[in-house]
Amino acid sequence: xxxxxxxxxxxxxxLMGLVYALVAYGFQLTYATSKSLxxxxxxxxxxxxxxxxxxxGTGLPYPLVVLxxxxxxxxxxxxxxxxxVRLALEQKSEGWILLTIIIGLFLFSFAxxxxxxxxxxxxxxxxxxxxNILGIDVTPVELSVxxxxxxxxxxxxxxxxxxxxxxxxxxxxxxxxxSELMGISATRTVMLSYALSGAVAALAGIxxxxxxxxxxxxxxxxxxxxxxxxxxxxxxxxxxxxxxxLFLGALESLASFYVGSGxxxxxxxxLLILALAVRPTGVFGKAVIRKV
Amino acid sequence: xxxxxxxxALTLALPALAADTIKLAxxxxxxxxxxxxGVSTLDGSKLAIAEINAAGGIDVGGKKMKIEVIERDDEAKxxxxxxxxxxxxxxPDLSGVIGSVNTGVVMAGDKYxxxxxxxxxxxxxxxxxxxxQWANKPDGTKGPAQLSIxxxxxxxxxxxxxxxxxxxxxxxxxxxxxxxxxxxxxSGRDDLLNQIKKQGGKLQVVTQEKFKIGDKDMTAxxxxxxxxxxxxxxxxxxxxxxxxxxxxxxxxxxxxxxxGGWTLSMSNFIDNAGKNANGTLMPQTFIELPISPRxxxxxxxxxxxxxxxxIPSPVSAAQGYDAVLIFAAAVKQAKSTNTVKIREALEDLQxxxxxxIATWRKPYSKWNPADxxxxxxxxxxxxxxxxxxxxxVIFGSEADRLRLAKEQQ
Numbered sequence: 001x002x003x004x005x006x007x008x009x010x011x012x013x014x015l016m017g018l019v020y021a022l023v024a025y026g027f028q029l030t031y032a033t034s035k036s037l038x039x040x041x042x043x044x045x046x047x048x049x050x051x052x053x054x055x056x057g058t059g060l061p062y063p064l065v066v067l068x069x070x071x072x073x074x075x076x077x078x079x080x081x082x083x084x085v086r087l088a089l090e091q092k093s094e095g096w097i098l099l100t101i102i103i104g105l106f107l108f109s110f111a112x113x114x115x116x117x118x119x120x121x122x123x124x125x126x127x128x129x130x131x132n133i134l135g136i137d138v139t140p141v142e143l144s145v146x147x148x149x150x151x152x153x154x155x156x157x158x159x160x161x162x163x164x165x166x167x168x169x170x171x172x173x174x175x176x177x178x179s180e181l182m183g184i185s186a187t188r189t190v191m192l193s194y195a196l197s198g199a200v201a202a203l204a205g206i207x208x209x210x211x212x213x214x215x216x217x218x219x220x221x222x223x224x225x226x227x228x229x230x231x232x233x234x235x236x237x238x239x240x241x242x243x244x245x246l247f248l249g250a251l252e253s254l255a256s257f258y259v260g261s262g263x264x265x266x267x268x269x270x271l272l273i274l275a276l277a278v279r280p281t282g283v284f285g286k287a288v289i290r291k292v
Numbered sequence: 293x294x295x296x297x298x299x300x301a302l303t304l305a306l307p308a309l310a311a312d313t314i315k316l317a318x319x320x321x322x323x324x325x326x327x328x329x330g331v332s333t334l335d336g337s338k339l340a341i342a343e344i345n346a347a348g349g350i351d352v353g354g355k356k357m358k359i360e361v362i363e364r365d366d367e368a369k370x371x372x373x374x375x376x377x378x379x380x381x382x383x384p385d386l387s388g389v390i391g392s393v394n395t396g397v398v399m400a401g402d403k404y405x406x407x408x409x410x411x412x413x414x415x416x417x418x419x420x421x422x423x424x425q426w427a428n429k430p431d432g433t434k435g436p437a438q439l440s441i442x443x444x445x446x447x448x449x450x451x452x453x454x455x456x457x458x459x460x461x462x463x464x465x466x467x468x469x470x471x472x473x474x475x476x477x478x479s480g481r482d483d484l485l486n487q488i489k490k491q492g493g494k495l496q497v498v499t500q501e502k503f504k505i506g507d508k509d510m511t512a513x514x515x516x517x518x519x520x521x522x523x524x525x526x527x528x529x530x531x532x533x534x535x536x537x538x539x540x541x542x543x544x545x546x547x548x549x550x551x552g553g554w555t556l557s558m559s560n561f562i563d564n565a566g567k568n569a570n571g572t573l574m575p576q577t578f579i580e581l582p583i584s585p586r587x588x589x590x591x592x593x594x595x596x597x598x599x600x601x602x603i604p605s606p607v608s609a610a611q612g613y614d615a616v617l618i619f620a621a622a623v624k625q626a627k628s629t630n631t632v633k634i635r636e637a638l639e640d641l642q643x644x645x646x647x648x649i650a651t652w653r654k655p656y657s658k659w660n661p662a663d664x665x666x667x668x669x670x671x672x673x674x675x676x677x678x679x680x681x682x683x684x685v686i687f688g689s690e691a692d693r694l695r696l697a698k699e700q701q
Binding site: 002008009012013014117119120128137138139211213215217220253255257261262263265 | 323324327328392473501502503504506507508509511512513515516518519531532534536539542543544545563564566
C-alpha cells in the first residue's frame, strides 16, 4: 500500500474531523459559562444551513449570505437560551436537558415541514475541482472547511483573552457567583455564549453543507461524533477539540480502510469509553476540586 | 327555496354517485427520502386516471364508470404502511390498490390485503422479498394457492443481471462492489455476486465495501478500490449516498464507470452529484425522451399537468401510468368492480394494453407459488440501460433506443 494512500485517507478523514471539532466547540462555549449544553445543537446546524440556503435564493452576494446565516444562527442560539435554559438555570434545575432536546425536536419538525425532507445541494462559489498538493487530492471546498474552522476558533479565543467582554466570559466560567459580585452580569454572559454557540453552529452548517448536502437529518450523525469529541477532549479546552477532532476523523477513515468499512464508527465509541474510564475530565480537561 | 331544494337533491344524489365509481387506492411514500419515486408514481397514475375519466370512464359490463382515487401517504414508514393496509383491507367496496416503494412497508402491510383478497399492484418498486414471501420456501412451507398481490417493477434480479452483463460487455473484468448496509443494499450485493457466478464468473471482485445511510466521506472505500485496481464500481444504494460516492470518485481521481441499480436515476443523486454523475449506468424501464408518439404524448402531458420540465423519477411516473392502464383493462374484462374478479382478469388479460413502457400482452398469469414470475410483469426485454448525462437520463446504448422506438410504432 503506497504511503500516499494512507496520507490521503488520514487527510480526508481529518478534514471531516475538523467539522466535528467545530460542533464540539459550540458545546464548549455554553458549557464554559453556564455548565449547560444545548442538546439540540445539531438541529441548530441544520436549520441554520437551511435558512442560509433560503437567504441565498434571494440572490444576495455570497459573503453577505454567510454573514446573515451566522446572524440567524446567533439569534437562534439566543432563542434557545431564553426558552430552554435561562429559567432552568435560575432555579438551579436540570430542566435544560429536556428542554433543549425538545427544542431540537421542534426545530427538526419545523425544518421538515418548511424545507421538506429531501437532501438538497448547497451551492458555493468555492470550487470542488480537486487540487493535487504533494500527491494528495483535496478540494478547495474541503480546505475552506479547515480554514473556516480554525479561523473562527482563533477569533473566539482571541476575543475571550483580549477584550473586556471576553474577560467577563472567562470570569463567569471560572466562578459565576464571584463574578456577579464584581458587577458582571452572568445572565448577559450566558446569553452571549449561546449567541456565539449558535453562530458557530451556523458556520459549521454553512461550511459542511457543500460537501454533505442539506437535509433535516444532516446533523444527526455529526452531532453524536461532536459530542464524543467534546467529552474526550474535555469540556474546557478549545485547543483540545481540534486535536481530538483531527485525530478521530483520521482514525475513522483509517479504520474503515484497514478493519473494514462496517467498522467506521467503532473508533469514536472506543475512544469515548476509554476516555470516560481513564480520564473522565477529558484528555485536555483540568481536574477541578469541587468544594462542597 | 329552489336553491335549497336543489342542494338537498344534490346531497341525496351523492351517495348514489359514489356507488357508481371504481374505488382505487394509491399508496406510497409521498414525503421523505423516497418521495421522488412515490410522488412521480402518484402523478403518473393520476394522469392515466384523468385520461380515463375524461373519456367517460371504464366500460364495466355496459355501464361507464369513473375511477375514484383514495390517496394514502405511507411516509416510507413500515408502521404507517401496516396501518394503511389495514384501513384499506377494511373497505368493503375497494376495487384495488396500486403503489409502494419500500420493501419494509410492503412486508408490513401486504399480508392484510392478501388476507381479504384485495388486488394490489406493487408499483414502482420494492425488493425481491416482497414477492418471494408468498412463494414456496426451500424448507418445504408452501405459499398460498391464490395471491392477490402483483408486482409491476423491474426486479432486483433482472437489474443485477444487467449490471453484471454491462461490465462484461465493456470488458471491465476487475470490479469493486460497494453497497449500503440496509436490507436493500445487502440483498443487492448478494444478487450481484449470484449473477457474477451465473454469468460464468468472468468478473473478479477485488473488494466488497459498505457504507451507512448518511455517510458523506467515502474516501477510504474508494481508495481501496483504486489501490486494488478496480476497473468499474458496481453499486447498490440510494440517492444521497450514491452522490457522495460519485463525488468522492471525482475527488480521488478514480475515473472508472459507476454501474448500479435503478436508484442511480433518482433526482437526489443526479442533482447532488452534478457533473460527477455523468456516464453513470443503471437499468431503466422508461427514459424521458420522446422516442415515439406515445412516449412524447405522455412526457408532454406530465410536464403540462405538473408544471415541470423534468419528471423527478421518470421510471416511477411511467410505471404508475402503465399500472393504471393495466388495472383498467382488467376491470373492463372482469365487467365488475369486485376486487376478486379483477384479480382473475389480471391473471388472464386478453386484450393487449398499450402503455408508455411497452405494449403489455398477458403481463400476468395464474399464480403459482413455485414460480413468482407468474405475478411479475417485467421481463428482461422491457428494461434498458440508462446513462446519466448533464442532469438527465438518456439511453446507454443506441441499439436499445432504436429497438424501443420500433416496438412502439
